[in-house]
Each structure stands twice: as structure tokens, then as C-alpha cells.
Amino acid sequence: MRIEVLVLCQPPVKELVACIIVVYLDHAATSWPKPPEVVARVSDALSSLTANAGRSGHDSSIQSARLVFQTRECLAERFGIARSENLLFVKGCTEGLNLVIKGVLAPESIVAVSPMEHNSVMRPLMRLARQYNVQIEALPADRYGRIDLEASGALSQRVDLVAVCHASNVNGSVQDLIGLREVFSDVPLLVDAAQTAGVLPIDMRPVRSTCTGLPARSERSRPAARLDCWANKSDALRACSWKG
Amino acid sequence: MDGHGVVLFYSTHAVFRLEKALRNRGVACKPIPTPRHLSSDCGTALRFAWLQREVVEAEIERLELDIEAIHRMCE
Numbered sequence: 222m223r224i225e226v227l228v229l230c231q232p233p234v235k236e237l238v239a240c241i242i243v244v245y246l247d248h249a250a251t252s253w254p255k256p257p258e259v260v261a262r263v264s265d266a267l268s269s270l271t272a273n274a275g276r277s278g279h280d281s282s283i284q285s286a287r288l289v290f291q292t293r294e295c296l297a298e299r300f301g302i303a304r305s306e307n308l309l310f311v312k313g314c315t316e317g318l319n320l321v322i323k324g325v326l327a328p329e330s331i332v333a334v335s336p337m338e339h340n341s342v343m344r345p346l347m348r349l350a351r352q353y354n355v356q357i358e359a360l361p362a363d364r365y366g367r368i369d370l371e372a373s374g375a376l377s378q379r380v381d382l383v384a385v386c387h388a389s390n391v392n393g394s395v396q397d398l399i400g401l402r403e404v405f406s407d408v409p410l411l412v413d414a415a416q417t418a419g420v421l422p423i424d425m426r427p428v429r430s431t432c433t434g435l436p437a438r439s440e441r442s443r444p445a446a447r448l449d450c451w452a453n454k455s456d457a458l459r460a461c462s463w464k465g
Numbered sequence: 466m467d468g469h470g471v472v473l474f475y476s477t478h479a480v481f482r483l484e485k486a487l488r489n490r491g492v493a494c495k496p497i498p499t500p501r502h503l504s505s506d507c508g509t510a511l512r513f514a515w516l517q518r519e520v521v522e523a524e525i526e527r528l529e530l531d532i533e534a535i536h537r538m539c540e
Binding site for chain 2: 282290305
């Protein structure tokens with residue numbers, strides 16, 4: 222949502238001056254303004270020779286590949302990811318969520334979701350439910366949508382995936398990821414961190430053998446373009462064989 | 466003259482992981498185009514002084530890197 226407010230102000234001079242103040246209320250979806258550092262970095266990349274990363278051995282290509290590597294290393298450190306090569310960059314959070322959902326689930330799978338899931342999770346799940354009989358179980362929650370961990374324990378032995386929106390884009394309620402990982406310790410946990418990556422601490426170090434996914438839209442880090450990542454490449458890549 | 470060695474990789478990511486680890490240990494190394502006579506791969510290899518071979522091999526093992534080969538290049 223973009224609101225333009227026309228402000229008429231009377232400066233010391235005689236002319237009436239009109240100026241526009243933009244009140245931008247859609248920051249949670251697409252951040253604005255971008256920090257000057259981001260603008261400068263993108264400008265550098267576009268105005269200098271930025272070659273194909275990882276596809277050639279000449280100096281510029283090697284430099285591009287090194288930047289990609291450094292980015293992976295930064296993100297891995299930030300989110301406690303042991304092996305940065307398992308970070309997968311995708312075009313958007315929705316694409317990341319779809320990759321995971323379609324990569325992890327199989328026909329007849331059972332997926333548990335919070336009551337606060339975004340359409341980017343529920344739409345692909347509903348489609349898989351119709352086409353492949355995937356079962357969707359709503360996790361018990363309080364009036365604010367926060368998952369009741371104790372009551373959720375009964376589901377922990379029979380679900381194939383748990384999908385939770387870390388912070389709701391509707392009411393801001395935040396899920397207890399640490400508690401969820403303890404309750405669903407043997408189940409892959411898909412965290413939609415669109416609203417929280419870069420704002421709230423997220424630690425993906427494994428609890429026992431659980432693999433955890435984090436499609437994280439880095440809007441909170443305010444990149445020039447959305448930089449989304451998924452931190453368990455092997456699961457996500459299985460989606461290639463099951464794209465709806 | 467000991468010459469230098471070249472590590473061939475399956476992924477570019479592994480090149481930079483090893484480069485970072487070696488530089489942290491003070492071992493000079495440089496990503497280079499994969500020599501044509503060693504592989505038809507169009508990617509990147511890592512060159513190092515052959516005298517440092519043991520350190521390089523130890524880092525490869527420590528990082529659990531999946532590499533294609535290490536070649537010695539005599540000058």
C-alpha cells in the first residue's frame with residue numbers, strides 16, 4: 222500500500238510549496254527504502270564486469286563465484302547452518318516453500334501446519350491434498366495462533382512434515398521454533414521466515430538428526446532484490462521430480 | 466624444484482571452501498581455470514605450492530570435501 226500525502230506548507234518565502242510525503246505500509250512484503258549500501262553494491266555489480274559465477278575460470282567469473290560463496294558463508298553463520306553448500310538460492314519465498322513442500326511430501330503424506338499459515342504454504346498444500354491425497358493437520362493453538370506444544374505432541378509420531386510461519390503477517394504472533402523442534406524432533410520442520418529472518422534470532426543447528434528447512438526471505442535484511450534461500454538442498458531438489 | 470599442485474573439484478563451492486581454509490592457515494593458494502590437459506571441465510581448480518601438499522590434503526579431509534583429484538605440476 223502506498224499512500225501519498227499532499228502537504229501544503231508555507232515557507233518563509235511567499236510561494237505556497239507543495240511536497241509529497243510517501244507513507245509506505247507494505248514493508249513486510251517488499252522493503253523500502255533500500256539501504257544506501259545495497260544501492261551502491263548493486264550499482265557496482267551492474268556497472269563493473271560481473272561474469273557468470275562458477276561457469277568459467279577467468280578472473281571475473283572466479284570473483285563472481287567467490288561473492289556467491291561469501292554470501293552463502295554469511296548466511297550459514299547467521300542461521301547456524303553447518304554446511305553452507307546446502308543453501309539453495311531461489312527467486313522468492315513462495316518458490317522456496319513450494320520446492321520444500323513438493324520435495325519432502327509424497328502422495329498420502331501427512332503435513333502439520335499452524336493456523337497462521339500464509340497462502341504461499343496453504344495453496345500448494347491444498348493442491349497436493351486434492352491431487353495426491355496429502356493430509357493436512359492443523360496444530361492446536363491459542364487464540365493468537367500460537368501453537369500449543371503440549372497438545373501437539375500427539376501428532377509428532379505420524380506427520381511427515383511440519384510447516385510453520387515463524388511470525389504471522391496478520392497479527393505478528395511468533396511461534397516457538399525451539400519448542401517445536403523438541404516436540405517434532407524427528408520430523409523435518411519447514412519454517413516460513415519471511416517476516417523474521419534478520420529480525421529474530423534463528424538457529425538451524427540440528428536437534429538430533431532433524432533436518433530443518435528455512436525458506437527465508439531476506440526482506441528484513443533489505444537486499445535490492447529478494448534473496449531467498451533454502452537450507453537443505455537435497456530435500457528441495459527432490460521437488461524436481463514432483464512439480465505440480 | 467617442487468613445482469605446484471592443482472586440486473580438481475566437482476563444485477565451485479568446494480574450491481572456495483578450501484581456499485578459505487588454507488588461507489586461514491597461512492597457505493598460499495589461488496583459484497585458476499581448470500587446466501585443459503587435466504580435465505575437460507570448464508570450471509575452477511585450486512593451485513598451491515606442492516611443498517604444502519600435506520596441509521592441503523589434511524584440510525580436504527577435515528572439511529570432508531569431495532574432490533576429483535590432486536595433480537602435481539612440475540615446472
